[in-house]
Amino acid sequence: MLDSALMAARQMFSPEFRAVLLKSLGLTLLALALGWIGLQALIDHLLTLEPGYLRSGAQILSGLGLAFGLVFLITPVTAAVAGLFLDDVAAVVERTHYPADAPGVAPPTLRGALMSARFGALVLAVNVAMLPLLFFPGVNVAAWALVNAYLLSREYFTLAALRFRPEGEAAALRRRHRWRVFAAGLVAAALALAPLANLLTPLFATAFFVHLHKKIAADDARRLARRPAPERLGAS
Template sequence: MLISAAAAALRQVFSPPMRAILLKSLGLTLGLLIVVWFGLTRLIQWFQSSHHIAADYPILDTIAFFLAGAGLFVALAYIMPAVSILVAGFFLDDAAAIVEQTDFPNDPPGRPLPWGQALLYALRFAGLALAVNLVALILIFVPGVNLVAFFGANTYLLAREYFEAAASRFRPLAEAQAMRRHFSVRTLAGGAMLAGLMVVPIVNLIVPLFGIALMVHLHKGLSRKALLEAPAAERLR
């Protein structure tokens, strides 16, 4: 089920309707990162000039600015997935609707979250993703621990957030959470796939749209499985 869902999700990500959302999301993500980069580099220059580093030690000033810039590049690479999740979070309902309409045209359409709730969801998800990646950044000098912590935390986080985003379009959030826990092996396997993509530069930028497409397919498959496994009396209700 997971492999077929992943193949369908990958096909969807590069389809014309989803490609438009992807390009819009990537443009906003890169624009936001450029603004952050510009602001932080200006802040470093202000700090150096206010402490007269450039005037007193011009060579040290150049080296310090170069090292700070390189450090910012590494830091931004770590927070890039969180920024892309924040930006793409505003398009998840649109992406889920595209997958539902094209791959499940005979099923009832899902209900998008209210705008305010969708905004809070995107901010919460991005905040959690940022926290996970900052912890991984702090642990970067601890061999092995960094990757294990990053992969484990992202597996759970991505499985939970994307599956519940897809499932809550069709059922109350509490029911979506219960369903995720009931099928935890399958949902965590999907989260592990997404977490693996998160460590690949550039590729990690498609994770939000690939993730929601994957979980839409996974939710549809698990919903049918749950219906088949339910007692006959419950299916007739």
């Protein structure tokens, strides 16, 4: 797993990734800025405290709270935006590191867009639901890391696997290696906790899980080949 993470990290700023990286970062920053402006405008509109100094103080506090809260929402925002480019990233990784293998096939455009939207909405809903944990230092970070490790590992492994196998087979493969996949999700979640680096999480996670899926699929094939013939027939 470590070598998969290192290969993904080394490729992040390669020429092949550069165009996708810049587009993803630009759209993510734009979405976060628009969200900030919109939410701050809504808060300002709702605040009707008098006298003026109370209103100003409340606006400052709400702005600080909003900034802190947005830190926890960067993951769903980047996931939703980068979902537009993840198949391009997966194709680059496969072409660069596995040229002898048959290339993966991206899901149909509409299906891919729906999967990205669904994942972004799920991560957003879960992270919003965990916002009250901000008042419990230590617990909030641990809970956030564990939950997002599960969500990230499930989504990105599935994305990598669906390029080579039907949805049912992809889910079965993930379940057979659930702890290995979850451990990889912890690596992606740890990156998502780092300021600024968290903007790169979707691209890194895509490359990382493409490598991981390749290794897990190869391990599964070797294990199946070692089984007696009747067992192989039953497994298939």
